[in-house]
Amino acid sequence: MSDTYLGDPAVRAEWDRRYADRGQLWSGRPNGALVAEVAGLPAGRALDVGCGEGADAVWLAAAGWDVTALEVSGVALERAAGHARDAGVTVGWVHAGLVEAQLAPGSFDLVSAQYPALLRTPDAAAERALLAAVAPGGTLLVVHHAGMEDHEPADGDFDPADFVSPSMVAALLDDGWEVERDERRPRVAPDGGAGAHHVEDLVLRARRRR
Template sequence: MTDDNDSRPPAIDPAVQAEWDRRYADRPQLWSGRPNGALVAEVAGTPPGRALDVGCGEGADAVWLARGGWDVTALEVSGVALERAAAHAREAGVDIRWVHAGLAEAGLPPASFDLVSAQYPALPRTPDAAAERALLAAVAPGGVLLLVHHAGMEHHEVHDGGDDPADYVWPSMVAALLDDDWQVEVDEQRLRVVPEGGAGAHHVEDVVLRARRLQ
Protein backbone atom coordinates (compact mmCIF):
# COMPACT_ATOMS: atom_id res chain seq x y z
CA MET A 1 0.00 0.00 0.00
CA THR A 2 1.53 3.31 -1.07
CA ASP A 3 0.66 6.94 -1.44
CA ASP A 4 -1.64 7.32 -4.45
CA ASN A 5 0.53 10.14 -5.74
CA ASP A 6 3.55 7.89 -6.27
CA SER A 7 3.44 4.55 -8.06
CA ARG A 8 6.84 3.52 -6.70
CA PRO A 9 6.88 2.07 -3.17
CA PRO A 10 9.14 4.10 -0.88
CA ALA A 11 12.17 2.28 0.44
CA ILE A 12 11.65 0.19 3.57
CA ASP A 13 14.29 -1.90 5.29
CA PRO A 14 13.01 -5.43 4.55
CA ALA A 15 14.19 -6.73 7.92
CA VAL A 16 12.35 -3.95 9.76
CA GLN A 17 9.16 -4.54 7.81
CA ALA A 18 9.36 -8.30 8.34
CA GLU A 19 9.84 -7.86 12.10
CA TRP A 20 6.85 -5.55 12.46
CA ASP A 21 4.70 -7.65 10.16
CA ARG A 22 5.49 -10.62 12.40
CA ARG A 23 4.56 -8.71 15.55
CA TYR A 24 1.22 -7.72 14.10
CA ALA A 25 0.51 -11.11 12.55
CA ASP A 26 1.11 -12.82 15.89
CA ARG A 27 -2.10 -11.27 17.25
CA PRO A 28 -5.44 -10.48 15.58
CA GLN A 29 -5.28 -7.03 17.17
CA LEU A 30 -2.11 -5.60 18.72
CA TRP A 31 -3.42 -2.31 20.12
CA SER A 32 -6.59 -1.25 21.93
CA GLY A 33 -8.36 0.25 18.91
CA ARG A 34 -8.80 3.58 20.72
CA PRO A 35 -6.77 6.78 20.24
CA ASN A 36 -3.82 7.41 22.52
CA GLY A 37 -4.72 9.46 25.58
CA ALA A 38 -1.90 11.97 25.20
CA LEU A 39 -2.94 12.72 21.62
CA VAL A 40 -6.54 13.35 22.69
CA ALA A 41 -5.45 15.51 25.63
CA GLU A 42 -3.10 17.67 23.57
CA VAL A 43 -5.08 17.99 20.33
CA ALA A 44 -8.79 17.96 21.29
CA GLY A 45 -10.25 21.37 20.51
CA THR A 46 -7.43 22.36 18.15
CA PRO A 47 -8.67 23.68 14.80
CA PRO A 48 -8.06 20.88 12.29
CA GLY A 49 -5.56 21.12 9.47
CA ARG A 50 -3.09 18.75 7.86
CA ALA A 51 -1.87 15.97 10.15
CA LEU A 52 0.86 13.35 9.85
CA ASP A 53 0.51 10.24 12.01
CA VAL A 54 3.98 8.68 12.29
CA GLY A 55 3.87 4.93 12.91
CA CYS A 56 0.10 4.75 12.65
CA GLY A 57 -0.17 1.06 13.57
CA GLU A 58 -3.74 -0.18 13.27
CA GLY A 59 -5.03 3.34 12.67
CA ALA A 60 -6.85 4.39 15.83
CA ASP A 61 -5.13 7.79 16.07
CA ALA A 62 -5.46 8.48 12.34
CA VAL A 63 -9.17 7.66 12.40
CA TRP A 64 -9.74 9.83 15.48
CA LEU A 65 -8.00 12.76 13.78
CA ALA A 66 -9.93 12.27 10.54
CA ARG A 67 -13.22 12.17 12.43
CA GLY A 68 -12.22 15.50 13.94
CA GLY A 69 -11.86 17.07 10.51
CA TRP A 70 -8.11 16.68 10.02
CA ASP A 71 -6.66 15.91 6.59
CA VAL A 72 -4.60 12.89 7.65
CA THR A 73 -1.55 11.24 6.18
CA ALA A 74 -0.65 8.06 8.08
CA LEU A 75 2.79 6.46 7.84
CA GLU A 76 3.66 2.86 8.76
CA VAL A 77 6.35 0.27 7.93
CA SER A 78 4.14 -2.78 8.49
CA GLY A 79 1.88 -3.79 5.63
CA VAL A 80 -0.11 -5.98 8.00
CA ALA A 81 -0.82 -2.98 10.24
CA LEU A 82 -1.74 -0.79 7.27
CA GLU A 83 -4.31 -3.29 6.01
CA ARG A 84 -5.95 -3.25 9.46
CA ALA A 85 -5.76 0.53 9.61
CA ALA A 86 -7.41 0.90 6.20
CA ALA A 87 -10.19 -1.47 7.28
CA HIS A 88 -10.70 0.60 10.44
CA ALA A 89 -10.97 3.77 8.35
CA ARG A 90 -13.50 2.18 5.99
CA GLU A 91 -15.63 1.11 8.94
CA ALA A 92 -15.44 4.64 10.33
CA GLY A 93 -16.30 6.21 6.98
CA VAL A 94 -13.22 8.46 6.83
CA ASP A 95 -10.62 9.09 4.13
CA ILE A 96 -6.95 8.81 5.09
CA ARG A 97 -3.84 8.93 2.92
CA TRP A 98 -1.74 5.82 3.71
CA VAL A 99 2.02 5.75 3.17
CA HIS A 100 3.88 2.45 3.44
CA ALA A 101 7.35 3.66 4.39
CA GLY A 102 9.83 4.43 7.10
CA LEU A 103 9.84 8.07 8.20
CA ALA A 104 13.31 8.93 6.92
CA GLU A 105 12.68 7.16 3.60
CA ALA A 106 9.17 8.44 2.91
CA GLY A 107 10.16 11.58 1.03
CA LEU A 108 7.38 13.61 2.63
CA PRO A 109 6.96 17.19 1.41
CA PRO A 110 8.81 19.47 3.83
CA ALA A 111 7.01 21.90 6.13
CA SER A 112 3.62 20.51 5.08
CA PHE A 113 1.82 19.43 8.26
CA ASP A 114 0.08 21.49 10.93
CA LEU A 115 0.38 18.52 13.29
CA VAL A 116 3.04 15.82 13.29
CA SER A 117 2.03 13.18 15.82
CA ALA A 118 4.39 10.38 16.84
CA GLN A 119 2.90 8.26 19.61
CA TYR A 120 5.39 5.76 21.05
CA PRO A 121 7.25 5.46 17.73
CA ALA A 122 9.98 2.90 17.07
CA LEU A 123 12.18 5.25 15.06
CA PRO A 124 15.64 3.85 14.33
CA ARG A 125 18.53 5.92 15.64
CA THR A 126 21.22 6.76 13.08
CA PRO A 127 24.48 8.75 13.27
CA ASP A 128 23.00 11.52 11.11
CA ALA A 129 19.82 11.79 13.21
CA ALA A 130 17.76 11.16 10.08
CA ALA A 131 14.51 10.31 11.88
CA GLU A 132 14.72 13.22 14.29
CA ARG A 133 15.37 15.66 11.46
CA ALA A 134 12.57 14.17 9.37
CA LEU A 135 10.11 14.74 12.22
CA LEU A 136 11.10 18.38 12.51
CA ALA A 137 11.23 18.97 8.76
CA ALA A 138 7.65 17.79 8.26
CA VAL A 139 6.13 20.49 10.52
CA ALA A 140 4.75 23.59 8.80
CA PRO A 141 5.43 27.07 10.20
CA GLY A 142 2.96 27.57 13.04
CA GLY A 143 2.46 23.82 13.28
CA VAL A 144 3.08 21.46 16.17
CA LEU A 145 5.21 18.40 16.73
CA LEU A 146 3.70 16.08 19.35
CA LEU A 147 6.06 13.29 20.38
CA VAL A 148 5.01 10.91 23.15
CA HIS A 149 6.93 7.95 24.54
CA HIS A 150 7.02 5.63 27.52
CA ALA A 151 8.85 7.20 30.45
CA GLY A 152 12.00 5.47 31.58
CA MET A 153 12.42 3.33 28.47
CA GLU A 154 15.35 5.36 27.16
CA HIS A 155 17.58 3.84 29.86
CA HIS A 156 15.79 0.50 30.15
CA GLU A 157 17.97 -2.57 30.58
CA VAL A 158 18.13 -4.94 27.63
CA HIS A 159 16.75 -8.41 28.31
CA ASP A 160 17.37 -11.52 26.25
CA GLY A 161 15.82 -11.02 22.84
CA GLY A 162 14.48 -7.58 23.75
CA ASP A 163 14.91 -4.29 21.95
CA ASP A 164 17.95 -2.16 22.81
CA PRO A 165 16.83 1.40 23.70
CA ALA A 166 20.10 2.69 22.24
CA ASP A 167 18.81 1.69 18.79
CA TYR A 168 15.85 4.08 18.90
CA VAL A 169 15.01 7.78 18.98
CA TRP A 170 13.68 9.25 22.25
CA PRO A 171 12.06 12.62 22.93
CA SER A 172 15.19 14.01 24.57
CA MET A 173 17.09 13.51 21.30
CA VAL A 174 14.50 15.48 19.35
CA ALA A 175 14.35 18.20 22.00
CA ALA A 176 18.12 18.60 21.73
CA LEU A 177 17.74 19.62 18.08
CA LEU A 178 15.20 22.38 18.70
CA ASP A 179 16.58 25.86 18.03
CA ASP A 180 15.20 29.40 18.10
CA ASP A 181 12.76 28.52 15.33
CA TRP A 182 10.83 26.42 17.85
CA GLN A 183 8.85 27.10 21.01
CA VAL A 184 8.59 24.23 23.49
CA GLU A 185 5.04 24.24 24.85
CA VAL A 186 5.15 20.98 26.82
CA ASP A 187 8.14 18.91 27.91
CA GLU A 188 7.16 16.79 30.88
CA GLN A 189 6.61 13.37 32.37
CA ARG A 190 3.03 12.57 33.36
CA LEU A 191 0.72 9.73 34.26
CA ARG A 192 -0.46 7.95 31.17
CA VAL A 193 -4.11 7.76 30.15
CA VAL A 194 -4.17 4.06 29.27
CA PRO A 195 -6.82 2.48 27.04
CA GLU A 196 -7.84 -0.96 28.27
CA GLY A 197 -6.18 -3.83 26.45
CA GLY A 198 -3.52 -3.81 23.79
CA ALA A 199 0.24 -4.11 23.93
CA GLY A 200 1.97 -1.49 26.06
CA ALA A 201 -0.92 -1.09 28.49
CA HIS A 202 1.44 -1.90 31.39
CA HIS A 203 3.32 1.38 30.95
CA VAL A 204 2.00 3.94 33.43
CA GLU A 205 3.87 7.19 32.65
CA ASP A 206 4.53 9.16 29.48
CA VAL A 207 7.14 11.63 28.34
CA VAL A 208 5.31 14.30 26.32
CA LEU A 209 7.09 16.76 24.06
CA ARG A 210 4.99 19.35 22.22
CA ALA A 211 6.88 21.97 20.25
CA ARG A 212 5.58 24.65 17.88
CA ARG A 213 7.52 25.71 14.81
CA LEU A 214 7.63 29.50 14.77
CA GLN A 215 9.03 29.92 11.24
Protein backbone atom coordinates in the same frame (compact mmCIF):
# COMPACT_ATOMS: atom_id res chain seq x y z
CA MET B 1 -3.38 1.78 -0.90
CA SER B 2 -0.20 1.07 -2.85
CA ASP B 3 1.83 -2.08 -2.19
CA THR B 4 5.03 -0.12 -2.76
CA TYR B 5 7.22 -0.03 0.34
CA LEU B 6 9.97 2.50 0.97
CA GLY B 7 12.35 1.45 3.71
CA ASP B 8 14.47 -1.31 5.18
CA PRO B 9 13.00 -4.74 4.28
CA ALA B 10 14.29 -6.20 7.55
CA VAL B 11 12.41 -3.58 9.57
CA ARG B 12 9.24 -4.28 7.61
CA ALA B 13 9.62 -8.03 8.13
CA GLU B 14 10.16 -7.64 11.88
CA TRP B 15 7.06 -5.49 12.37
CA ASP B 16 4.95 -7.65 10.05
CA ARG B 17 5.88 -10.62 12.23
CA ARG B 18 4.94 -8.79 15.43
CA TYR B 19 1.55 -7.81 14.05
CA ALA B 20 0.86 -11.18 12.45
CA ASP B 21 1.53 -12.92 15.77
CA ARG B 22 -1.57 -11.30 17.27
CA GLY B 23 -4.99 -10.60 15.83
CA GLN B 24 -4.85 -7.16 17.44
CA LEU B 25 -1.69 -5.64 18.88
CA TRP B 26 -3.04 -2.34 20.24
CA SER B 27 -6.19 -1.33 22.11
CA GLY B 28 -8.05 0.13 19.12
CA ARG B 29 -8.51 3.48 20.90
CA PRO B 30 -6.57 6.71 20.31
CA ASN B 31 -3.65 7.51 22.59
CA GLY B 32 -4.62 9.65 25.56
CA ALA B 33 -1.77 12.13 25.15
CA LEU B 34 -2.76 12.76 21.54
CA VAL B 35 -6.40 13.38 22.47
CA ALA B 36 -5.41 15.75 25.28
CA GLU B 37 -2.86 17.76 23.30
CA VAL B 38 -4.79 18.06 20.04
CA ALA B 39 -8.17 18.94 21.55
CA GLY B 40 -7.61 22.69 21.30
CA LEU B 41 -5.92 22.77 17.89
CA PRO B 42 -7.74 23.77 14.70
CA ALA B 43 -7.96 20.84 12.29
CA GLY B 44 -5.54 20.91 9.38
CA ARG B 45 -3.07 18.53 7.77
CA ALA B 46 -1.80 15.82 10.11
CA LEU B 47 0.96 13.23 9.85
CA ASP B 48 0.66 10.13 12.05
CA VAL B 49 4.15 8.61 12.28
CA GLY B 50 4.07 4.87 12.93
CA CYS B 51 0.29 4.66 12.76
CA GLY B 52 0.07 0.96 13.68
CA GLU B 53 -3.48 -0.32 13.40
CA GLY B 54 -4.79 3.18 12.79
CA ALA B 55 -6.63 4.24 15.96
CA ASP B 56 -4.99 7.69 16.11
CA ALA B 57 -5.32 8.29 12.38
CA VAL B 58 -9.01 7.36 12.40
CA TRP B 59 -9.67 9.57 15.43
CA LEU B 60 -7.93 12.53 13.80
CA ALA B 61 -9.81 12.04 10.54
CA ALA B 62 -13.12 11.85 12.39
CA ALA B 63 -12.20 15.15 14.09
CA GLY B 64 -11.81 16.83 10.71
CA TRP B 65 -8.09 16.49 10.09
CA ASP B 66 -6.68 15.69 6.64
CA VAL B 67 -4.56 12.72 7.73
CA THR B 68 -1.52 11.06 6.23
CA ALA B 69 -0.55 7.92 8.16
CA LEU B 70 2.89 6.37 7.86
CA GLU B 71 3.72 2.77 8.80
CA VAL B 72 6.41 0.19 7.98
CA SER B 73 4.20 -2.88 8.53
CA GLY B 74 1.92 -3.87 5.69
CA VAL B 75 -0.04 -6.11 8.08
CA ALA B 76 -0.76 -3.13 10.33
CA LEU B 77 -1.71 -0.91 7.40
CA GLU B 78 -4.27 -3.42 6.13
CA ARG B 79 -5.90 -3.46 9.56
CA ALA B 80 -5.76 0.34 9.77
CA ALA B 81 -7.39 0.76 6.39
CA GLY B 82 -10.17 -1.61 7.46
CA HIS B 83 -10.79 0.40 10.63
CA ALA B 84 -10.99 3.60 8.58
CA ARG B 85 -13.52 2.05 6.21
CA ASP B 86 -15.61 0.88 9.17
CA ALA B 87 -15.52 4.38 10.63
CA GLY B 88 -16.40 6.01 7.32
CA VAL B 89 -13.32 8.25 7.22
CA THR B 90 -10.61 8.82 4.64
CA VAL B 91 -6.90 8.55 5.48
CA GLY B 92 -3.90 8.67 3.18
CA TRP B 93 -1.85 5.57 3.95
CA VAL B 94 1.90 5.55 3.26
CA HIS B 95 3.84 2.28 3.47
CA ALA B 96 7.28 3.59 4.35
CA GLY B 97 9.78 4.45 7.02
CA LEU B 98 9.81 8.09 8.08
CA VAL B 99 13.18 8.92 6.57
CA GLU B 100 12.62 6.91 3.39
CA ALA B 101 9.21 8.48 2.75
CA GLN B 102 10.90 11.77 1.80
CA LEU B 103 7.87 13.85 2.70
CA ALA B 104 7.68 17.38 1.32
CA PRO B 105 9.13 19.80 3.88
CA GLY B 106 6.67 21.88 5.91
CA SER B 107 3.66 19.84 4.79
CA PHE B 108 1.80 19.26 8.06
CA ASP B 109 0.09 21.38 10.69
CA LEU B 110 0.45 18.48 13.12
CA VAL B 111 3.15 15.83 13.20
CA SER B 112 2.29 13.18 15.79
CA ALA B 113 4.71 10.43 16.82
CA GLN B 114 3.13 8.32 19.54
CA TYR B 115 5.62 5.84 21.05
CA PRO B 116 7.59 5.74 17.78
CA ALA B 117 10.18 3.06 17.03
CA LEU B 118 12.52 5.35 15.10
CA LEU B 119 16.07 4.07 14.84
CA ARG B 120 18.86 6.36 16.01
CA THR B 121 21.52 7.26 13.46
CA PRO B 122 24.71 9.35 13.79
CA ASP B 123 23.17 12.09 11.64
CA ALA B 124 19.87 12.16 13.60
CA ALA B 125 18.00 11.52 10.35
CA ALA B 126 14.70 10.52 11.98
CA GLU B 127 14.68 13.48 14.36
CA ARG B 128 15.39 15.87 11.52
CA ALA B 129 12.68 14.31 9.36
CA LEU B 130 10.13 14.88 12.14
CA LEU B 131 11.06 18.54 12.45
CA ALA B 132 11.21 19.11 8.70
CA ALA B 133 7.66 17.81 8.17
CA VAL B 134 6.09 20.50 10.38
CA ALA B 135 4.64 23.56 8.64
CA PRO B 136 5.30 27.08 9.97
CA GLY B 137 2.86 27.60 12.82
CA GLY B 138 2.38 23.84 13.09
CA THR B 139 2.76 21.51 16.05
CA LEU B 140 5.14 18.63 16.70
CA LEU B 141 3.96 16.10 19.28
CA VAL B 142 6.30 13.30 20.37
CA VAL B 143 5.16 10.94 23.14
CA HIS B 144 7.09 8.02 24.58
CA HIS B 145 7.02 5.67 27.55
CA ALA B 146 8.89 7.04 30.56
CA GLY B 147 11.50 4.82 32.13
CA MET B 148 12.55 3.13 28.91
CA GLU B 149 16.16 4.14 29.55
CA ASP B 150 16.15 1.72 32.50
CA HIS B 151 14.60 -1.12 30.53
CA GLU B 152 16.78 -4.17 30.00
CA PRO B 153 15.80 -5.86 26.72
CA ALA B 154 14.96 -9.55 26.80
CA ASP B 155 16.06 -11.94 24.06
CA GLY B 156 14.53 -10.78 20.79
CA ASP B 157 13.22 -7.58 22.36
CA PHE B 158 14.06 -4.04 21.30
CA ASP B 159 16.88 -2.19 23.03
CA PRO B 160 15.60 1.32 23.88
CA ALA B 161 19.11 2.69 23.40
CA ASP B 162 18.74 2.03 19.65
CA PHE B 163 15.74 4.32 19.26
CA VAL B 164 14.92 8.03 19.23
CA SER B 165 13.61 9.53 22.47
CA PRO B 166 11.75 12.84 22.94
CA SER B 167 14.89 14.35 24.50
CA MET B 168 16.82 13.69 21.29
CA VAL B 169 14.18 15.55 19.31
CA ALA B 170 14.13 18.39 21.84
CA ALA B 171 17.89 18.76 21.55
CA LEU B 172 17.49 19.82 17.90
CA LEU B 173 14.91 22.54 18.54
CA ASP B 174 16.36 26.01 17.93
CA ASP B 175 14.87 29.48 18.33
CA GLY B 176 12.59 28.77 15.39
CA TRP B 177 10.54 26.64 17.77
CA GLU B 178 8.53 27.31 20.92
CA VAL B 179 8.46 24.40 23.36
CA GLU B 180 4.94 24.26 24.78
CA ARG B 181 5.28 21.02 26.72
CA ASP B 182 8.30 18.97 27.78
CA GLU B 183 7.34 16.86 30.75
CA ARG B 184 6.85 13.50 32.38
CA ARG B 185 3.29 12.80 33.45
CA PRO B 186 0.84 9.98 34.25
CA ARG B 187 -0.31 8.12 31.19
CA VAL B 188 -3.97 7.94 30.29
CA ALA B 189 -3.84 4.38 29.02
CA PRO B 190 -6.67 2.52 27.30
CA ASP B 191 -7.29 -0.98 28.58
CA GLY B 192 -5.58 -3.78 26.69
CA GLY B 193 -3.00 -3.74 23.95
CA ALA B 194 0.77 -3.83 24.03
CA GLY B 195 2.34 -1.14 26.20
CA ALA B 196 -0.63 -0.91 28.57
CA HIS B 197 1.67 -1.62 31.54
CA HIS B 198 3.50 1.70 31.13
CA VAL B 199 2.07 4.22 33.59
CA GLU B 200 3.95 7.43 32.72
CA ASP B 201 4.59 9.30 29.49
CA LEU B 202 7.28 11.65 28.26
CA VAL B 203 5.48 14.36 26.30
CA LEU B 204 7.18 16.85 23.98
CA ARG B 205 5.00 19.41 22.23
CA ALA B 206 6.56 22.22 20.23
CA ARG B 207 5.24 24.82 17.80
CA ARG B 208 7.22 25.86 14.77
CA ARG B 209 7.47 29.64 14.63
CA ARG B 210 8.79 29.84 11.08
